[in-house]
Amino acid sequence: MAKQIYIAVVGLGGVGKAFLSQLEFLRQRLAQQSPAIDLRLILARRSQKQLFNSNWEHLDINTVSAQLDKNGTPPPPFNETFGQLARAPGRVVLVDNTSDVGLASLYPMVLQRGISVVTPNKKAFSDRYELWDSIFKSAANGSGSASNGYVFHESTVGAGLPVLSSLKELVETGDEVTKIEGVFSGTMSFLFNSFQPLGGGGGKFAAEVKKAKELGYTEPDPRDDLNGLDVARKLTILARIAGLPVESPTSFPVQSLIPKELESCSSGDEFMEKLAQFDSQMETIKEDATNEGKVVRFVGSIDVPSKQVKVGLEKFDASHPIAALKGSDNIISFYTKRYGSNPLIIQGAGAGGDVTAMGVTGDLIKVIRLLQ
Amino acid sequence: MAKQIYIAVVGLGGVGKAFLSQLEFLRQRLAQQSPAIDLRLILARRSQKQLFNSNWEHLDINTVSAQLDKNGTPPPPFNETFGQLARAPGRVVLVDNTSDVGLASLYPMVLQRGISVVTPNKKAFSDRYELWDSIFKSAANGSGSASNGYVFHESTVGAGLPVLSSLKELVETGDEVTKIEGVFSGTMSFLFNSFQPLGGGGGKFAAEVKKAKELGYTEPDPRDDLNGLDVARKLTILARIAGLPVESPTSFPVQSLIPKELESCSSGDEFMEKLAQFDSQMETIKEDATNEGKVVRFVGSIDVPSKQVKVGLEKFDASHPIAALKGSDNIISFYTKRYGSNPLIIQGAGAGGDVTAMGVTGDLIKVIRLLQ
Numbered sequence: 106m107a108k109q110i111y112i113a114v115v116g117l118g119g120v121g122k123a124f125l126s127q128l129e130f131l132r133q134r135l136a137q138q139s140p141a142i143d144l145r146l147i148l149a150r151r152s153q154k155q156l157f158n159s160n161w162e163h164l165d166i167n168t169v170s171a172q173l174d175k176n177g178t179p180p181p182p183f184n185e186t187f188g189q190l191a192r193a194p195g196r197v198v199l200v201d202n203t204s205d206v207g208l209a210s211l212y213p214m215v216l217q218r219g220i221s222v223v224t225p226n227k228k229a230f231s232d233r234y235e236l237w238d239s240i241f242k243s244a245a246n247g248s249g250s251a252s253n254g255y256v257f258h259e260s261t262v263g264a265g266l267p268v269l270s271s272l273k274e275l276v277e278t279g280d281e282v283t284k285i286e287g288v289f290s291g292t293m294s295f296l297f298n299s300f301q302p303l304g305g306g307g308g309k310f311a312a313e314v315k316k317a318k319e320l321g322y323t324e325p326d327p328r329d330d331l332n333g334l335d336v337a338r339k340l341t342i343l344a345r346i347a348g349l350p351v352e353s354p355t356s357f358p359v360q361s362l363i364p365k366e367l368e369s370c371s372s373g374d375e376f377m378e379k380l381a382q383f384d385s386q387m388e389t390i391k392e393d394a395t396n397e398g399k400v401v402r403f404v405g406s407i408d409v410p411s412k413q414v415k416v417g418l419e420k421f422d423a424s425h426p427i428a429a430l431k432g433s434d435n436i437i438s439f440y441t442k443r444y445g446s447n448p449l450i451i452q453g454a455g456a457g458g459d460v461t462a463m464g465v466t467g468d469l470i471k472v473i474r475l476l477q
Numbered sequence: 478m479a480k481q482i483y484i485a486v487v488g489l490g491g492v493g494k495a496f497l498s499q500l501e502f503l504r505q506r507l508a509q510q511s512p513a514i515d516l517r518l519i520l521a522r523r524s525q526k527q528l529f530n531s532n533w534e535h536l537d538i539n540t541v542s543a544q545l546d547k548n549g550t551p552p553p554p555f556n557e558t559f560g561q562l563a564r565a566p567g568r569v570v571l572v573d574n575t576s577d578v579g580l581a582s583l584y585p586m587v588l589q590r591g592i593s594v595v596t597p598n599k600k601a602f603s604d605r606y607e608l609w610d611s612i613f614k615s616a617a618n619g620s621g622s623a624s625n626g627y628v629f630h631e632s633t634v635g636a637g638l639p640v641l642s643s644l645k646e647l648v649e650t651g652d653e654v655t656k657i658e659g660v661f662s663g664t665m666s667f668l669f670n671s672f673q674p675l676g677g678g679g680g681k682f683a684a685e686v687k688k689a690k691e692l693g694y695t696e697p698d699p700r701d702d703l704n705g706l707d708v709a710r711k712l713t714i715l716a717r718i719a720g721l722p723v724e725s726p727t728s729f730p731v732q733s734l735i736p737k738e739l740e741s742c743s744s745g746d747e748f749m750e751k752l753a754q755f756d757s758q759m760e761t762i763k764e765d766a767t768n769e770g771k772v773v774r775f776v777g778s779i780d781v782p783s784k785q786v787k788v789g790l791e792k793f794d795a796s797h798p799i800a801a802l803k804g805s806d807n808i809i810s811f812y813t814k815r816y817g818s819n820p821l822i823i824q825g826a827g828a829g830g831d832v833t834a835m836g837v838t839g840d841l842i843k844v845i846r847l848l849q
Contacts, residue, residue: 130651138620248510251849266821267639267646274639278838279502426824429801434819443832447806449638449825452798459815466650474847477623 113148116202119458155180216243223468225260231338260464281442291433291456293403310387311380326373331362360417485520488574495834527552588615588626595840597632603710632836656812663805663828665775682759683752698745703734732789
C-alpha cells in the first residue's frame with residue numbers, strides 16, 4: 106500500500122504559487138516512478154483564508170487557489186493548526202513560504218511534534234541565535250529525537266543555488282572553510298552591475314535605483330534592500346553553518362546605502378525623491394574605484410578563523426569573478442583548505458519565484474526520501 | 478543501542494587514502510553528535526591484498542594501511558567478498574575507489590543484496606547503457622526494492638563539486654535543462670589556460686603538454702587525457718541524468734588531440750618525442766582564435782532538445798566564464814528554462830585526491846541518513 110505524506114503549505118505569493126506548480130510535477134513523477142509514495146496537499150493557507158482537508162484527502166493543486174478564494178475560511182491561530190496536523194495518519198511536511206518570524210518561532214514545537222519543515226523563510230534562521238539553536242535541537246537532522254521532524258532551508262541563501270548544501274558538505278566532511286565571499290542580493294547585483302558596469306559607463310546612483318525599482322528588482326520600498334539587512338541575514342545563516350554562533354544580523358558591521366540624512370524619511374517615495382541629492386557621495390566611490398582600475402560591488406564576507414563577518418561596498422579588479430557578474434546573478438565563493446587558492450564558486454540567479462521554489466521543492470524531495 | 482553501519486573500502490590509492498582520513502573525521506563527528514550511529518570499517522582491499530574483519534569489529538583507520546601491508550591476505554574473487562558482506566549483521570556500504578569496470582558490473586548484484594555503493598568510478602556509469610540501466614533498476618534510490626542498497630556517484634563528474642546533485646535537482650523539480658556546457662577535465666583546463674592564457678602569450682602545444690606532465694597534471698601517458706575519452710565519459714553521465722539514453726562514450730563526436738600520424742605510436746614516450754612536429758596545427762587554431770579576439774578551450778557540451786553531445790575544441794570570447802578559468806579548475810554551466818539567459822554555474826577544482834574523496838564522503842553521509 107502507498108505511504109501517504111501530507112503537505113501543508115502556508116504562504117501563497119510568488120514563491121508559494123511556483124512551489125504548488127512544482128509540487129504537482131513532483132506528484133505526477135512519483136506516481137510514475139515511486140508509486141509507493143502518495144503526496145497529499147491537505148492545507149493551503151494565506152494570511153486571511155485557509156483550506157484544510159480534515160479528512161486527509163488531497164486538495165486538487167490546479168484549482169486550490171480558486172477554491173481558497175471561494176471556500177476558504179478564516180484561519181485559526183497557528184498553534185491550533187499544528188495541533189490538527191499532528192493528528193494526521195502519517196508524516197506531515199510544513200512548507201512555510203512566508204517571511205513571518207512569529208511562525209518561525211513555532212518551528213521547534215512543530216518539529217518536536219514530528220512535523221518536518223522546508224522553507225525559504227530567512228528570518229527563521231537569521232533571528233536571535235537562541236531560535237536557531239532551538240530549531241536544530243528539535244530537528245531529527247539536528248540533535249533532536251529521530252522521531253522528530255526534519256528541517257531544510259536551502260532557499261534562504263541564493264534561492265535554488267546549492268549554497269547551503271555545499272557549505273554543509275564541506276563542513277561535515279572535515280574541510281576547513283577559511284573564507285566565504287560573494288554577492289548575495291539580486292537587487293544589489295543588478296544595481297551595481299548597472300551603476301558601474303565592467304568596461305565603464307553606468308548612470309547616477311539614484312537614477313539606477315529608480316530604474317531597478319521600475320523593473321521590479323527592488324522591494325516596493327527600496328530602503329529594504331539598501332539598508333543591507335537582507336544580505337546580513339544571509340551572512341548570519343552562512344556563518345552559523347560554518348560554526349560561528351553569530352547572535353543576530355545586527356551583531357556585525359553592515360554598511361547601509363541609505364544616507365544618514367535620509368534615515369528619517371517617512372516614506373519610500375520621499376526617500377526616492379531626495380536620494381539624487383546624495384549622488385555625489387556614490388560618484389566619488391565609483392571614481393575612486395575606476396582610478397584603481399576596479400569596480401565597486403556590494404558584498405558580504407565571512408573570515409572564519411578571525412570570526413569576522415561584514416557586509417558593504419568593496420572594490421574588485423576587473424579580472425575578479427565578482428566584477429564579471431551579470432544581470433541580477435548571485436555569486437558565492439568558498440575558500441577552503443582543500444580547494445586551495447581557487448575557491449569553489451556557485452553562480453546564478455539568486456532570486457525569483459521559480460528558482461526559490463526549486464530550492465524548497467528540492468528540500469521536500471530530501472525529506473520524502475528520509476521519511477520513506 | 479547504537480546502530481552499526483559497516484563500511485567496505487576497495488581501492489587505496491590517492492582517493493582511497495584521502496577517503497579513509499575523511500572517514501575517521503566522520504566517525505569522530507558522529508560519535509559526538511549522533512551517538513546512535515556506529516560506523517565500522519570492516520574491509521580494506523587493494524589489488525593484491527585485503528583485510529576483512531569477519532567478526533564485524535572496526536579496523537583502526539589510522540593503522541589500516543600498515544596492517545594491510547603486514548597482515549593482508551590475497552583477496553578472493555569479488556563475488557565471494559560480496560557474499561560475505563551480505564551476511565553482515567547490519568547494513569553495508571561499499572566504497573569503490575577503483576576505476577575497475579569489472580567491479581562496476583557487479584553493482585546490480587551488490588545493490589540487490591542490500592549493500593549500498595558510493596564511488597568515484599566513472600567507468601561504472603559511462604560504460605554501455607545496459608549497465609547504467611541495470612544499476613538504477615537495482616538501487617533503492619532508482620526503481621529497485623526499498624530494501625536494496627542505495628547508489629551515489631557525485632565524484633564521477635567534477636570530483637567534489639556539487640554537479641550531479643544539482644543536475645538531479647533541476648530534473649526532479651521539473652526544470653527544463655536545455656544545455657550543459659563546460660570544462661570537465663583538470664588536465665585540459667591547465668593545458669589550455671597555459672597554451673593560450675587570457676591576455677595573450679603561452680607556449681607551443683607540445684611544450685605545454687610536457688610541462689603539464691612534469692607537474693603531474695596529466696596521466697602517466699598523456700595520450701589518456703588528449704584522446705578526450707575522460708571528458709566523453711563525464712558527458713555520458715551528465716547526458717543520461719538529463720534524460721538522454723546515450724549508449725556509450727564513443728557514440729557521439731569526440732575530438733582527439735592526438736594527431737592521426739601519431740595514433741600508431743607504441744609508447745607514451747615516443748608520442749611525446751614526436752608531438753612537437755605537429756605544433757603548427759595547434760598554432761593555427763590558436764591564431765585563428767586570437768584573430769577573432771577569442772581563446773580556444775577543450776570543452777564538452779550537451780544540447781538536450783536536439784540530443785547532441787560533443788567533446789572538443791571551441792572558441793570563447795574573453796568575457797565568457799569558460800575563457801576566464803584559472804589553473805586546473807573545472808567549470809560547468811547549466812542552461813535551463815528557470816535560470817534563463819544566465820546559467821547556473823559551478824566552478825572549482827575538479828580533480829585531486831582530497832576533493833574527489835570529499836564527494837565520496839558526502840555521498841556516504843547521504844546513505845547513512847537514508848539507512849538511519
